[in-house]
Amino acid sequence: MANMSQCYKKNYYLLNSLIKSISDYDVISFDIFDTLLLRNVLFPSDIFKLLAEKAISRFNIEGFNYVRISAETDGRIHSPDDDISIQKIYENIVHTYSDEIANELMSTEIDLELENICANELAIKVYNEAVKQNKRIVLITDSCLDENTMQKMLKKCGITEYEKLYISGQIGMAKGTGNLWRYAIDDTGADPRKWLHIGDDYNSDAVVPRSFDITTAYLRCPRDWFFIDRMEKHKLIEEREGHTIPEEKLDDSVEFSVSTAKRINKLYVQCKSSSDDIAISVKNVSMMFNMSSEKVDNFKEFVIKMLKGKLRFEEFWALKDVSFDVMRGERIGLIGINGSGKSTMLKVVSGVLKPTKGNVKVIGSVAPMIELGAGFDFELSARENVFLNGAILGYNKNEMEKFYTDIISFAELEEFQDIAIKNFSSGMIARLGFAIATCHVPDVLIIDEILAVGDLKFQKKCHDKIKQLTDSGATVLFVSHNPGDIVELCDKAVWLDHGKVFDIGESQFVVEKYVNKIK
C-alpha cells in the first residue's frame, strides 16, 4: 500500500493550504463520513453484513443484510423525499419481523456504526483551526442515522463544537440533489461566497456546492485510494502481460473488509508529515527593480547625472509579498498573464535573484530549466559542452559520464558528438540543452516554458519526458501559459497577478477560474 502515503500527502498539502486560508471564510462546513470520521469497513454496506451476523446469533434470522438493504430501497422509492431516516427504514422491517426484533436490530445497527468509526486526524486539524478562529462550523451529511447517534459518534472523535448538523435522512433532502445545500444556506443565512466546504465525494461535496458559489476542498478518502491503487496495479500488470486479464476478485468476507479498512486507516493516520516535508518555502517575498530611464554604466555619466540631480530611479515591484509553501513531491504550476512575475518567481526560487524582502528556502538539489543551454560555449564540442553544462547544474564528472550516452541519444546527436556546436542548427542546440537539463531527476525541478523545442516529433518527446519527470516524485515548480499543461502536470496552481498571489488551490479549479477571467 505504497500509495497510502501519497494519498495522505495529497490531503495533507491541501489541508495545509486550507488551514492558512480559513480566515477568509465565515462558515466552514464538513462532510462527516470519510471526511471527519473514517469507517472501519471497506464498503459502508459491510456494516449490514456485520449486522446479519448478529441477527443470526441472536434471533436466528438468516440473510438479514439483504432484508435491510431492500427495506432501505423500498423506503426510498415510496418516500417523496431525497433521503429517509433509519426509523423509516425499520418501519418497513416491522412487516417482516416483530416490533421488538426490529427495534433491537435497529439499535444494534446504530451500535455497530458507532463502534466502527475512527477519527480522521487530518480533517480534524482543519476543524480545530476553525474552532480556534471562532468560525461558524456546520456539519452536513447524507446519512440515515438520527441526530443523537451522529452526535455520539462525533463526540467519540472529539468533535463537539459545531453550530448545526444537517442530516439528509432527518431533513428529507440530500446533498447530491442540491436541496440540502439550498436548505442549509437558507437556514444559516450565510453568504455562500464566504463558505468553505470540505468533503470526500466528488459530486455532492464539490460539484454541487460549487454551483451555489460555495468554495470546496475535495479531500480524498483513503479507502478510495486503496481501490485506485489496486486498479493501477492491475493496469500495470495488464500492460506488462500485453493482454487483458480478469481482475482478481476481492475477498468479500466481512473479516477481510474490517481488517483491511482498519489497516488502511491505521496506515493513513500513521503517515504523519512533519514540517521537514516542505521542499520550497516562499515567505513574504518582494522583488524590486530600479528602472532608470537611461542606463548609467560608466563613471563619467554617473557623476554628471548625479551633479545635475538627474539620477532618478523608478521603483518597479515585480513581486509583492508572495508567500506559499511547496511540499516535497508536490507539483505546483504558476499561471498568470505576461508580466505577472512568474519568471521572476522562478529566478528567486532557483537562487539567481535574491529577493529584496522576505526569504526563500529550498531543501534539496535544484535543477533549473529556465533557459536551455545557458552556458554553452559555442567553440567547444557537444561532448565538452555536456560536461561543462553538467558541471553548471552541479553534477560531477563521474555522474555526467553515466548520463552521457543517454543525453546524446536523447538529443539524437550521435554523429555530431565531437563537432563544435557553433556549427549546429538551433534545433540541435535546443535538443542538446533539453537532454542535459533532464538527464537526472533532482529533488526540486524548476521548469519554465521550454517544453516545446525542435520539430513536432521532438516536442512530443520533450513533453513525455517532462511528464515522466513530474511523475517521478520530484517537487516541481512549473510555469506555462498553456492551462492544459498546468492541469495535466500539476496538483496545485498559484495564480500570480501583478506580482501578487491572486489565488492558490487545486490546479483544476484555479485554472478554470483563470481561464474564465482572461476570456
Added chain:
Amino acid sequence: MISLKKIKQVIHGFVKFRPLLSELVKRDLKVRYRHSVLGMIWTVLNPLLSMIVLTIVFSNMFRMNIDNFPLYALIGNIVFCYNSESTTQSMNAIIWNSSLIKKVYIPKYLFPLSNVMSGLVNFGFSFIAMIIVMLFTGAPFYPTFITVWIPLVYLTLFAFGLSLILCSINVFFRDMQHLYTVFTTAWMYLSGVFYTIDIIPKEIRGIVEFNPMYQYISFFRTVIMDGVFPDLSHNLICIAWSLGMIIAGLLVFYKTQDKFILHI
C-alpha cells in the same frame, strides 16, 4: 554577521561546484590557445621569448649590473604576469558570464576564481620555462627552491582578493577596464621587474617598497636565486598584503554580488 551556518553553506556550495571550477579552468585554457599552431607550447614559449627581449634590451642597451640577468628578469616577469593576467581576466569574469549568471544559480566567486586558477596553471608552465633557463645559464638549485610554494600561496591569495574587488567594481563601472590597463603598466615599472631597487632615487624608493608586487617578486628571487629564506618581517609584509587583500575582496564581493544581476 557571518554565522557558522553561512560558512557551512559556502563550503557546501564549493564542494558541489568544484567540478564546475575545473571545467571552467579547462575551458579557459582550451579557448586561449585554440586555432594556434603551437597551442599550449606557447605558455612555455611566451615567457622565454619575452625574457630574451628583456635581456637584449636591458643587459646590452642599459648595461644593468645584475648576476644572471635573464633569470632575474624572467622571475620578475612571470610573477608579475601571473598577477596582472589573472586580475585582468577576472575583471571581466562576471560580465562575460552574465548569460549564465542570469539563468542558473552558481556561486559567483567561481568565475574570478577560475580565472585566477587558469592563471596559476599558466604560471606553472612559465615555471618550466624558468627551470629551462636555470639549466641553460647554469644557475644553482638551492634547497630553498622547494619553498617556492610559500610566496606562490601569498600571491595567489592576493591576486584572488584583487580579482574579487576588480570584477565587482567593473560590473557597476565599465571604465575600470581601461583604467586598470594604464594602472598595470605603471605598476610593472614600479615593481622592479628588470632592475634592482638601488637604481631608484631614495625619495621614491618607499613607493616601490610599499608595492606588494615588489615584495612578492623579491621573495621569489630570494628563494630561487639567493638560496635564502626571507626573514620574518618580509614574510609578515607579504602575509599582511595577502590577508588584507583577500578580506577586502570578500567584503566588497559579498556586499555587492546580489546587485550584479541588475547591472549585467
